[in-house]
Amino acid sequence: MKRILNGLKREYPTAKCELAYRTPFELLVATILSAQCTDVRVNLVTPALFGRFPTAHDLASADPREVEELIRSTGFFRNKTRNLIGMARALVEDHDGEVPSEMEALRVLPGVGRKTANVVLGNAFGKNEGITVDTHVARLSGLLGLTTHNTPDKIEQDLMRLVPRADWTLVSHLLIWHGRRVCIARRPRCAHCVLRTICPSAFSAAPRTAARHR
């Protein structure tokens, strides 16, 4: 695991959050939108969304139909709209319209789960509350020791035990970047992967289909 992380660090020295945002509020909204949707598509809709609803106060009084139209292409748009407006109202009522920097306060907001809270705490507030790993990690399962009995939750716990707390947010981004750029679903670029020599699922020749790990 140590060797894997060192390899990834060398490959992505500037890994960071790829969601576009300027304020904690914008990051919170963008992260909620990123559920089952790529960061690229989120970044396509957020400029118009943030232009129309720059703060929690603006979103709290928004017309749901207008929000739905703006975020439709990110999928799950009815759930997301309900959560976004409910979240904005909670921010206005309980936090003067600001995004709280505490895990417990974030988690009770509508639509904010463990992963969303971690992204906001790590990237907007510089806190390392935990390592959250995305669905890409299933493709690194062979490397990370992910099995039926060794779930993503277990992997995250192992990573937190191995990595200094100061690097938790960085490690989340390293794994995400690798998933986005190299270990791509159904078309992994194994020939360009720094983990090629130690990955049990890697193709030695140019791959045509994705590696299956389970």
Add this chain to the structure above:
DNA sequence: ATCCCGAGGG
């Protein structure tokens, strides 16, 4: 047909 930086509910 399968996947995407998920959350909420049963």
Add this chain to the structure above:
DNA sequence: CCCTCTGGAT
């Protein structure tokens, strides 16, 4: 643990 919610890219 399971299921549902959604559109777009590949």
